[in-house]
Amino acid sequence: MPDTAHTEPKTYSPSADIAARAHINAESYQKLYDASIRDPDAFWREQAKRLDWITPFTRVVDASFDPGNVHIRWFEDGEMNVAANCIDRHVATRGDQAAIIFEPDDPADGAQTITYRQLLDKVSRMANVLLDLGVKPGDRVVIYLPMIPEAAYAMLACARIGAVHSVVFAGFSPDALANRINNSEAKVLITADTAPRGGRRTALKSNADAALLHCADDVRCLVVKHTGDQTTWVEGRDLDLRTLMEAASPDCPPRAMNAEDPLFILYTSGSTGQPKGVVHTSAGYLLFAAMTHQNTFDYHDGDVFWCTADVGWVTGHSYIVYGPLANGATTVMFEGVPTWPGADRFWEVCERLKVNQFYTAPTAIRALMGQGNEPVEKHDLSSLRVLGTVGEPINPEAWEWYHKVVGKGKLPIVDTWWQTETGGHMLTPLPGAHVLKPGAALKPTFGVQPVVLDPQTGQELAGNDIEGVLAFKGSWPGQMRTIWGDHERFEKTYFADFPGYYFSGDGCRRDKDGDYWVTGRVDDVINVSGHRMGTAEVESALVAHVAVAEAAVVGYPHEIKGQGIYCYITLMNGADPSDDLVKELRQWVRNEIGPIATPDIIQWAPGLPKTRSGKIMRRILRKIAENQTDSLGDISTLADPSVVEDLIQNRKG
Numbered sequence: 001m002p003d004t005a006h007t008e009p010k011t012y013s014p015s016a017d018i019a020a021r022a023h024i025n026a027e028s029y030q031k032l033y034d035a036s037i038r039d040p041d042a043f044w045r046e047q048a049k050r051l052d053w054i055t056p057f058t059r060v061v062d063a064s065f066d067p068g069n070v071h072i073r074w075f076e077d078g079e080m081n082v083a084a085n086c087i088d089r090h091v092a093t094r095g096d097q098a099a100i101i102f103e104p105d106d107p108a109d110g111a112q113t114i115t116y117r118q119l120l121d122k123v124s125r126m127a128n129v130l131l132d133l134g135v136k137p138g139d140r141v142v143i144y145l146p147m148i149p150e151a152a153y154a155m156l157a158c159a160r161i162g163a164v165h166s167v168v169f170a171g172f173s174p175d176a177l178a179n180r181i182n183n184s185e186a187k188v189l190i191t192a193d194t195a196p197r198g199g200r201r202t203a204l205k206s207n208a209d210a211a212l213l214h215c216a217d218d219v220r221c222l223v224v225k226h227t228g229d230q231t232t233w234v235e236g237r238d239l240d241l242r243t244l245m246e247a248a249s250p251d252c253p254p255r256a257m258n259a260e261d262p263l264f265i266l267y268t269s270g271s272t273g274q275p276k277g278v279v280h281t282s283a284g285y286l287l288f289a290a291m292t293h294q295n296t297f298d299y300h301d302g303d304v305f306w307c308t309a310d311v312g313w314v315t316g317h318s319y320i321v322y323g324p325l326a327n328g329a330t331t332v333m334f335e336g337v338p339t340w341p342g343a344d345r346f347w348e349v350c351e352r353l354k355v356n357q358f359y360t361a362p363t364a365i366r367a368l369m370g371q372g373n374e375p376v377e378k379h380d381l382s383s384l385r386v387l388g389t390v391g392e393p394i395n396p397e398a399w400e401w402y403h404k405v406v407g408k409g410k411l412p413i414v415d416t417w418w419q420t421e422t423g424g425h426m427l428t429p430l431p432g433a434h435v436l437k438p439g440a441a442l443k444p445t446f447g448v449q450p451v452v453l454d455p456q457t458g459q460e461l462a463g464n465d466i467e468g469v470l471a472f473k474g475s476w477p478g479q480m481r482t483i484w485g486d487h488e489r490f491e492k493t494y495f496a497d498f499p500g501y502y503f504s505g506d507g508c509r510r511d512k513d514g515d516y517w518v519t520g521r522v523d524d525v526i527n528v529s530g531h532r533m534g535t536a537e538v539e540s541a542l543v544a545h546v547a548v549a550e551a552a553v554v555g556y557p558h559e560i561k562g563q564g565i566y567c568y569i570t571l572m573n574g575a576d577p578s579d580d581l582v583k584e585l586r587q588w589v590r591n592e593i594g595p596i597a598t599p600d601i602i603q604w605a606p607g608l609p610k611t612r613s614g615k616i617m618r619r620i621l622r623k624i625a626e627n628q629t630d631s632l633g634d635i636s637t638l639a640d641p642s643v644v645e646d647l648i649q650n651r652k653g
């Protein structure tokens with residue numbers, strides 16, 4: 001968590017050379033921002049020229065956040081194709097330029113360049129394979145792949161034929177995968193034999209096999225033989241994707257899609273229940289990803305852009321694939337991990353590929369900071385111009401290290417605040433425009449209107465030097481449109497608590513200069529290594545174990561991960577609270593959800609603090625996990641206040 005205490009933060013002004021070269025400087029930011037709010041229609045009409053349209057739109061936006069009638073439509077009578085915007089239109093002018101540079105897990109295998117022309121060939125072939133399988137516009141395709149070029153081909157192949165993709169992070173378990181295939185009613189699953197990461201291999205295909213046992217019989221499975229590792233093979237269901245692509249025609253005209261046709265579903269954790277299928281549509285999403293990619297990173301033609309995220313998360317969607325490719329950029333796809341084969345992997349790749357913009361997560365920065373400066377300093381990082389972070393608040397120490405050691409005290413850091421739901425950057429400094437403050441996401445992007453609300457009254461807090469919850473007034477083109485199959489839940493989750501606004505779920509401060517500082521979630525979502533984790537999901541995994549009667553999960557401060565997962569568990573009568581059971585439960589959650597959900601701490605709780613109406617008081621559990629037991633607040637409303645004493649006595653960590 002950043003120190004958002006009201007002390008004077010250090011500030012860093014943009015250097016003259018960066019500002020001089022930047023697309024946006026302080027003056028043009030203010031001018032454009034004001035214009036984007038004063039007349040959104042005119043602003044977005046102009047921005048929409050970033051895309052190639054098949055049928056021009058006449059209406060810019062029709063959106064309402066009114067309870068009972070929430071709808072969001074942008075450019076709704078326009079037609080275009082996302083893949084054509086990311087590939088075809090660039091082939092004429094930059095066919096031989098690298099679109100993707102694939103950096104494999106093992107550097108000894110060597111980086112591989114895919115030009116725009118080659119990208120067109122691969123994507124068209126894969127699109128034809130999908131068409132041959134009977135995939136129709138609007139059908140869902142689940143993608144469960146390592147960070148290999150086929151992941152991007154698959155997303156773009158879907159976009160080309162109007163199918164809706166849903167990428168599932170390769171670290172998710174078979175159960176989590178099956179859930180997503182079933183919830184989206186997918187027709188096809190695209191996976192690979194195994195996924196190498198940090199020299200180890202995840203058995204993706206066998207996970208897929210396990211998942212498909214719980215899915216409809218007619219789901220087909222396309223398999224990329226990536227490592228050549230042995231896998232089982234179900235005749236009639238499993239197909240070798242590379243072989244089919246070789247045989248397929250390289251000619252597949254992009255289909256004209258309506259601006260509001262769904263492009264993808266991406267599942268993300270909420271504070272309650274099952275993960276939500278966040279739905280993004282075509283034109284507005286792509287436009288917002290492209291605009292923010294160019295402005296936030298000050299991307300110029302010919303630059304090499306590297307976002308280290310995984311395509312299983314929204315960051316990989318918007319800033320590895322869609323934003324960069326819409327801008328005709330060269331985007332790096334990295335299969336590996338930051339610390340393998342050595343702690344200098346990121347910096348070695350930056351030097352070798354001459355990366356210009358580098359975008360990663362605070363958790364990676366903190367982990368690398370722990371390895372000292374030598375791994376950074378032994379590489380020539382002079383190609384770098386902009387550094388970025390995303391996923392969680394960055395603590396000022398990590399920010400300073402990133403700036404001083406990686407950025408040599410000169411490079412701007414863009415601390416980008418956004419969400420799966422927002423499609424692209426909402427709050428961020430721009431490299432040539434803003435005075436930076438370590439830990440602050442600072443300013444809204446164009447067309448975006450942040451407000452800070454009083455959490456009790458829901459009133460907008462006016463003026464500066466105020467703190468509350470972060471919400472947004474009015475729509476922006478990258479906004480999610482609905483939750484797949486559950487529009488009511490969409491309204492309830494984002495628009496019910498504070499009618500008339502989109503509510504982010506984050507807390508926020510606007511400082512005396514009017515700059516924004518995001519302080520973290522205010523709901524039961526925790527942020528583990530920049531990954532969103534619903535505590536309810538971990539709890540329901542835990543209670544599915546025979547030995548567990550009840551479980552309550554909260555976050556606690558963790559040096560590297562930002563937040564760790566702290567579980568209070570009440571066992572069934574007769575279950576043995578042994579160390580073996582701790583191990584077993586950790587493994588159990590890994591199997592149920594995936595390694596990212598592995599509990600860090602398990603504490604046996606003979607009882608949980610509950611109100612007389614039976615509601616668990618998480619506030620108290622959070623305080624105990626954070627070791628702030630002297631500020632528990634009022635516990636007199638508890639049904640049995642004595643349980644608190646036991647929990648404090650036996651606190652772990």
Ligand code: WTA
Pocket residue numbers: 268313314315389390391392393394415416417418419420421441504505506518519520521527530531532
């Ligand atoms: C958090 C990731 C502070 C926040 C793009 C948000 C951040 C959640 C930042 C969304 C940041 C993301 N500063 N907090 N720069 N970026 N967050 O959907 O709590 O995986 O609500 O999207 O991450 O996570 P998601």
